[in-house]
Amino acid sequence: MPCLVSLLLVPAIAVAAGSQVTLPSGGSIRYSSGASQTRLEISAAGKKLQRVNLARDSTVAAKSLPSDIRIVGEIQGKVIILVDTYPSISGGMSYCQAGDEKFLRVISIAKTPPKETLQLKLGSCRQNIELADPGMEWDSASSTLRIHWLLGPSQKEKPEERTIRIGPDGAPVEP
Amino acid sequence: MKIIKPKANDKFTITAVPGWPSFAFETDAAGQHTWNWTISWGSFKKSGSQTTPGNLWDAQSVVTNLGGSLTVMVSAAKQSASITVKIYGTNPSAADVTAYLTTKPGSDGFDKLVEHESNFRQFNASNEPVKSFDNGYGMCQLTSPAPSYEQVWNWKLNVDGGLALFASKRASAVAYLSQSGRTYTSDQLKYETVCRWNGGAYHEWDAKAGAWVRKTEILCDPATGNIGWNMTDPQNKGKTVAELHKRDAGTYSHRPSGAHWFYSGVCYADAVLG
Numbered sequence: 001m002p003c004l005v006s007l008l009l010v011p012a013i014a015v016a017a018g019s020q021v022t023l024p025s026g027g028s029i030r031y032s033s034g035a036s037q038t039r040l041e042i043s044a045a046g047k048k049l050q051r052v053n054l055a056r057d058s059t060v061a062a063k064s065l066p067s068d069i070r071i072v073g074e075i076q077g078k079v080i081i082l083v084d085t086y087p088s089i090s091g092g093m094s095y096c097q098a099g100d101e102k103f104l105r106v107i108s109i110a111k112t113p114p115k116e117t118l119q120l121k122l123g124s125c126r127q128n129i130e131l132a133d134p135g136m137e138w139d140s141a142s143s144t145l146r147i148h149w150l151l152g153p154s155q156k157e158k159p160e161e162r163t164i165r166i167g168p169d170g171a172p173v174e175p
Numbered sequence: 176m177k178i179i180k181p182k183a184n185d186k187f188t189i190t191a192v193p194g195w196p197s198f199a200f201e202t203d204a205a206g207q208h209t210w211n212w213t214i215s216w217g218s219f220k221k222s223g224s225q226t227t228p229g230n231l232w233d234a235q236s237v238v239t240n241l242g243g244s245l246t247v248m249v250s251a252a253k254q255s256a257s258i259t260v261k262i263y264g265t266n267p268s269a270a271d272v273t274a275y276l277t278t279k280p281g282s283d284g285f286d287k288l289v290e291h292e293s294n295f296r297q298f299n300a301s302n303e304p305v306k307s308f309d310n311g312y313g314m315c316q317l318t319s320p321a322p323s324y325e326q327v328w329n330w331k332l333n334v335d336g337g338l339a340l341f342a343s344k345r346a347s348a349v350a351y352l353s354q355s356g357r358t359y360t361s362d363q364l365k366y367e368t369v370c371r372w373n374g375g376a377y378h379e380w381d382a383k384a385g386a387w388v389r390k391t392e393i394l395c396d397p398a399t400g401n402i403g404w405n406m407t408d409p410q411n412k413g414k415t416v417a418e419l420h421k422r423d424a425g426t427y428s429h430r431p432s433g434a435h436w437f438y439s440g441v442c443y444a445d446a447v448l449g
Contacts, residue, residue: 019432065432091309091318091340092292092307092309092312092315092317092318092337093289093293093315093316094373095318095340096373096374097373097374097401097438098373098374098375098401098437098438098443099375099440100375125371125375128343128344128346130347130351132354133354150350151347151350157343157347157350159350
């Protein structure tokens with residue numbers, strides 16, 4: 001039976017506690033922030049420590065730490081799929097002061113250094129991007145992500161759906 | 176050659192409407208005149224040139240929607256002179272702004288938001304545009320997209336800029352509330368829009384009741400504009416507002432990692448709309 005993991009509706013596999021998140025297959029990811037990047041130190045089971053820097057965008061303050069990192073799925077020893085969330089940069093009149101910016105990342109850890117093979121904006125107060133209900137599902141059996149936006153990133157303020165199969169090297173394949 | 180009118184550093188005032196007065200310039204020379212003008216305020220600047228057959232020129236048409244320092248260099252018959260005058264603003268009344276907003280479709284709730292945030296003030300005590308620490312200008316504290324010179328000095332254009340952002344949040348609110356064919360009231364749309372302005376959704380779907388309801392798990396600190404607690408957090412559960420406020424108020428100025436309070440659009444909408 002395929003294992004379906006739904007983001008935002010069903011509790012995610014792992015939730016960041018402080019500056020560290022646990023991988024479902026064992027190991028952990030430590031994270032820090034600087035120069036508009038999030039730095040991950042990945043200790044996957046049976047692998048040496050790996051480091052990768054993740055770029056954010058202009059909706060996130062340069063020094064912001066992730067307010068949340070959730071592991072969406074894994075291809076053990078090869079690929080980690082996670083969602084990192086940050087407070088939005090606020091504008092005048094408290095615009096987006098309580099908002100957040102959410103990124104989906106697919107990170108290939110098969111080789112050193114790890115490589116980010118996919119980055120997608122899942123949610124954004126500043127850009128009016130929002131997941132629908134259910135928002136995202138990871139089917140581990142077919143290594144497939146299904147994402148359903150109420151307000152998608154490609155078409156301004158319109159629903160959007162994407163199905164992305166993740167290859168063993170982390171490369172995204174869309175039908 | 177001398178400029179007879181106006182006098183150096185004369186002050187001109189934009190009305191609350193807003194309306195720009197006549198700026199009558201006159202020299203003691205005869206014949207064709209060329210009027211080179213520059214108006215600036217802070218980092219904003221505009222300039223241009225106009226020619227008149229005689230010694231009279233009204234700058235009103237070129238400075239409408241602008242303010243600050245207006246410098247005019249006039250030349251005629253190989254002579255020239257220059258002068259600088261000042262242009263200041265006048266705040267509209269709350270009734271002026273509210274009346275203007277009633278002419279704008281989809282603005283329901285924006286009047287309360289502007290009142291809450293800037294008390295309808297476009298100009299400071301020196302009658303110059305309000306500027307916040309993060310370079311937010313005017314009544315709507317426009318920052319991004321960066322406001323134009325005109326939006327900084329004309330409060331109606333400033334409100335239009337704020338409304339454009341509000342409209343995008345209203346569109347998001349409509350999409351959210353109408354998903355799966357669900358219905359909503361105009362009041363729910365107003366709360367959802369104002370909440371999204373600050374961040375996040377106000378309502379959640381109550382399947383049993385078949386209706387949108389305010390997020391039930393959020394308790395707000397009425398002493399703040401948008402700080403609340405998630406009452407499903409074991410650290411908050413069962414505690415009163417007074418107890419939570421006493422525990423957390425000392426950290427409101429700088430939210431520490433692992434805090435059990437958060438900035439909440441739900442609390443913001445409650446504070447703004449009541």
